Amino acid sequence: MPLSDFQPVIGLEVHAQLLTHSKIFCGCSTAFGAEPNHHTCPVCLGLPGVLPVLNQRVVEFAVRTGLALECTVKGTSVWSRKNYFYPDLPKGYQITQYDQPICEWGRLVIDTPAGEKVVRVRRIHMEEDAGKSVHDATASAGQSLVDLNRAGVPLLEIVSEPDLRDSDEAVEYLKSLRDVLMYLGVNDGNLEEGSFRCDANVSVMPKGSTVYGQRCELKNLNSFRFLKQAIEYEVARQVDVLESGGKVLQETRLWDVNKGVTRSMRSKEEAHDYRYFPEPDLPPLHVADALIEETRGALPELPRAKRQRFMSQYGLPAYDAKLLTAERPLADFFEACAPHAPDAKKLSNWFLGELSRLLKEEGTTVSSVRFTPTQLGELLGAVEQGTVSINAAKDVLGEMFRTGAAPANIIASKGLAQVSDVGAVEAVVDEVLAKSASEVEKYRAGKKNLYGFFVGQVMKAMKGKGNPTLVNELLKKKLGD
Amino acid sequence: MSQPLTDLTMLELAAALAAGKVSSVEATRASLARIAQVDPKVRAFLRVDEEGALRAAEASDARRRASGPASPLEGVPLGLKDIFLTEGLETTCGSRILQGFVPPYDATVVRLLREAGLPLLGKLNMDEFAMGSSNESSAYFPTHNPWDLSRTPGGSSGGSAAAVAAREVFGALGTDTGGSIRQPAAHTNTVGLKPTYGRVSRFGVIAFASSLDQVGPMTRTVADAAALLQVIARHDPRDSTSAPLETPDYLADLEGGVHGLKLGVPREYFTDGMDPEVEASVRAALKEYERLGATLVDVSLPHTSHALATYYLLAPAEASSNLARYDGVRYGLRARDVRGLQELYGQTRGQGFGAEVKRRIMLGTYALSAGYYDAYYLRAQKVRTLIREDFTRAFQQVDAILSPTSPVPAFRLGEKVDDPLSMYLTDILTLPCNLAGLPGLSVPCGFTKAGLPVGLQVLGRPFDEAGVLRIGRAFEREHDFFRRTPPCP
Known part of the structure; x- marks a missing residue:
């Protein structure tokens, strides 16, 4: 079967940094671009003994976003720990929401060539961002550095259903979602700086089928163009695999900007077991109906x-x-x-x-x-x-x-006003025509391309301020056209 | 004064300080001298902060002269389990992996003690990351029981209990995740109170099992425990699990007695493995309560037998996550000569953690793993609810519950080190209280023929520390157990 006989199936997971002044579980600033590890404290450094205290503003932003995307905002949601080791994850776990997120089942309407399309939003949850590992020239040989300014910056993760059917729809959804978040004032929409990030889950199935194929998760898609290119590459790759009798493997693949290909980052077997469990340091989050209604009323x-x-x-x-x-x-x-x-x-x-x-x-x-x-x-x-x-x-x-x-x-x-006074313009036109008797004669004899000359002379005399409509009108009248 | 200064209770010392009979500097020097005298044998201290304690004592005396005491316990020197972060003073949690770690901030309870004017004498030994019942899992050395130096003082707050018993400190703070305050108190003839979960801030307390850990006073008398609780029980906005409640006056009704109270005796807490002398002591205490006008009521806590398994799934699960931050990247031990990230983690944690900590990290990691979560962690959470409901039902009938604190008296150093399960079993009577989040007190109730202390446990309704203390005090008032000083050293 050729590529055109296959139907791509795409869902997007978006991570949006929230525009709060302080981090999600401590009072440190979320400002971008400070000296490494400047915006840190014992809490976001993961020192022994520290405990998280939830930034109420993060909840308000999540509720606002949930309502804008027509989600059900849950009266009770639960914080969980996602456990994995990485140097830029100070506590060795990320505080996130897992089986009970704050928002579920919303939708976003997008425009496609075939008309309006409803993309379902499966869930929205809040979590903390990790820091950044630095492996570049600022580190000496054999060293990596860690910058924890970003650790603890609040994120919303917004997960769509696999309702998107080609790369253009995916781009349109991502653009529309970005517009909504920016309208709500919860996110700055900056893909390059990574404050608005996107992963794509991509699979293919034969057209007409209702059974989804095995999906791959694509990462490193930090522009709309890369999202489009990566999906198109990945769809073609998966079709190739199937056409040559192979099986698409569940894996995480990285978009290689320079080569224009996706390449395997980790397989299902290498996938982390995150050992999620409810965060014992934070009680379940209760969102009051009053907050939901107040937010709904204030939606832009x-x-x-x-x-x-x-x-x-x-x-x-x-x-x-x-x-x-x-x-x-x-x-x-x-x-x-x-x-x-x-x-x-x-x-x-x-x-x-x-x-x-x-x-x-x-x-x-x-x-x-x-x-x-x-x-x-x-x-x-x-x-x-x-x-x-x-x-x-x-x-x-x-x-x-x-x-x-x-x-x-x-x-x-600046003397930019036009002269629109009929008498004043007429006087100049008369003067110009009187001075240019021979040209007037030639014009009348049929040398019509001299018309521009007259206009130029009038405008010159009026230092460009003659109302062009009026100048034309009078010239044509006087020249007998 | 005929008795040594260090024999005074906290409140007796506070009264002497208030009367101007003694200064905080003198009391602090007395403690430091006592530490120098006995600690080479007891080994309760990991770190003595002579300079810091004396500086605080001088400031306390000056404050008292200038503007009056900052609190009723102004000037009374105290010891701290090494689980509390102390700004500028090394804090190791009994572990190699935090050797040399000097915290940049004070735990909330430490700040409250400083603000109340209590000089802090130093950091007390403990089982590594509070995982143990004997202080033998300390990465540094075991602490000895002042009542018999060949025995453990219990754990994990064993250093705190031993220091209080040996009169090295007037009181101490410990933490209790499954009995770590009450069991060592019982083994050392001291008083230990685990408050209700949420009563005392956990901010700045190194986490073992976050949903079970609680900070409490370890003292020689019930009144001292009440006075010390008064200082540390405070809602803390930096701990989201801290209860937003007013702190009652714990001393106000302390002498109210037990007349007319119904005290429950859970049949499941008097088990086959119990030491007969412990049982006899506790039964005698129960009789005493009857004589004092309380009614004993036979109650049942039917899910008690599942508490141990429940605890050893939930506590390690939380610990496996809480201890992930000790990775050699930002602070504490970092293994040398390693290549690559995996080796850095493996070597740092391999060298930094002791056997018991590793055992529990593995247990907890397993219990949370994909495919096992439902069978272990989730089921344990359900059983935890059943255990909590057992208590809720019992407290509909009775005002408090009485039992032994530990089924056995202090065991010998080395006796159970190679048999973790039998070590775990010594906590069987204290664990359910943590799983239910209740307040629990251990109060001295006698001695075995060999002279080993026995503790009585009083469990109360949530946030009824005042009631638990009053019941403990009613018994204490009838006896002089707390006046007895350990024979050695």
Whole structure:
């Protein structure tokens, strides 16, 4: 059977670092980028005698995420210890949730070429992150170093059902999930720094079958592109194995970025026996109904709903709505500007064009923009009224972006206003035509390409400020066209 | 004063300090002198902190003069089992693997003692990681029973019990996971209280079995135990299993007696293997309680026979995980000349842990392993619930439960070292209390013909330490057992 006769089956396990100020079981900072082992204390170093105390904020973030993903939030959940030895795991066990997680059975709707698709979320649980082992040049030969700044940073693990059917769906799910978490303010969505990480469980089965094949777990997928490439490679690999009469083995495979292949990291036999058992240092976690209801009431509008509203409320195309709602601050700013702008689509054009360009150029975000929604509205109004040309308006926006000065002042101080006064323009047109009698004669005799010359002369005389529409209108009238 | 200073109880010393008859420095020097005199034979101390203790005693005397005592026990010198983290003072938990480990912080109970103005004399010997009933699993040396130097003081808080009995300290703190306070107290004619699970903070106490460990006072009298409990019983936000309860006044009703109380005598606790002299002593104590106006009630705790197996699945399971952090990476022993990570782990833990600790890590690892979890760990948890329910039912009928603390008196050093099971069996009467999380007290109740102490155990309802202490005190008041000093050295 060729590749096309097989159906890939994919589920994703996502680890998202929570944007709390302190770690999950101690008061140390979660800030990224400090000196190694700077953000540590006896608790997250795993010294003898220490005990964990749960950061309440972590629970609130988990509940918020669970509700956004339409999960059942459990009144009681249980902490467990996952036991394994590794130098970056200070206690020799990770405190996590195992058989009784805080959230179960949710869903996330994604867009596919075939329309909307519901991806089921099996569970969400809270756990502590491990530290980092460093094997690079900063260590001397034969040494490895351990940085425990990350040890104890709170994580949510979000596990989907194997509902995804190809690499594009997997990428779409991961992007949508990332958007949701960022909207909720619980995660920064940074794949490169590893604060948003993804493992993929991939198997294949003959099309039409209902029995899943043996799955492999793929790791080291720290970009959307790698996720897509790794799944596609892995699907093809598994089909090859089956086609050549072999069996897919249950194993963990690592995506090799340089070679573009997945390779075996450990087999089922080498898999750890984590010896999970309930964490005796933490009582079962009880989440009050009041917290659940309060959180539900405070949930923000989620990306998908916002996108649909942008289409219906502002009459925007799907493309514009998707880009404008990709990040909450941009969408919020758009909504703040909309009442002041003459036209939502034109506002969208400015957002996705000039404003996006400026943000990218300055490497900044919309939150640091210096001008107000009213000022942007004024600028767009000026364009609409012909007070300023589109090109000049771009300069004005740049100046507003950098200084926060009012558009009217910028237009005035830079002399960017267009001359739209009919009498004033007409006087210049008359003067130009009078000075260029021979060209007018040739034009009238049929040398129509001289038209540009006249426009140029008028504009030159007006130092570029003549309203182009008006200039054209008058020239054509006077030339007898 | 005709009697030596070190013979005073904690409260007697506190009264003398308050009356200005003696200073904390004098009391501390007396203890240090006594330690120098007897400890070469008793070997209760792993580390004497002469400098730290005297500094604290001086500060205590100065405070008393300047602003008055910080607590009723201000100035009374104390010893600490080496399981409590002490900032700046080496803490080994009786293990090779923590040799040289100097903690950067104080356990909550240590902080509370310091704040209450009690000078700390040093760290007391114990079974390695509190795993043992004789102090023989200490990686350093065994402690000897002051009542018979050829015998063990019991364990795992054997160093604490021996030091209290030998008058090296006025009192001590121990920990009790399956009887580690009460059994050595019984073997040394001292008082030991294991409070209700959650009554005293475990923060900074090196974990053996987290769901069973509890900190408690080891003293010469019941009143001293009450006074010391008063200092350490406190809700601690750093221990999520610490009960958010107010601390009652443990001394207020201490002399209230037992008149009208119903005291349960569990038939399962008077077993075949019991030493006849121990049984006789305890039966005599029971009669005494009747005479004092209590009613004895025959009760049944039907799941008692499963307690040992339950304990030896759950405690090692938790221990196997709790001891995983001793890996040679961050602190403590690190094996030399190793190649690679696996060898680092293997050699460090192989050299750092003793036989009993290894045995329990293996037991616990096995009990938690895939395929065995349901049959061992999970089933043990279910039996633990049944054992707890036994007590709940019994306490519907009675106010407290009385039994021997240990079925046998102190055994000889070396006698049970090669027979772990018979060693485990000596804890059979103390284990159920930990599994149920109840308060348990051992109070001296007599001596065998050979002069070995016998302990009476009083078990109470959850958080009824006051009741347990009052019952213990009612008996203590009728006797002078606690006044007896050990014959040697």
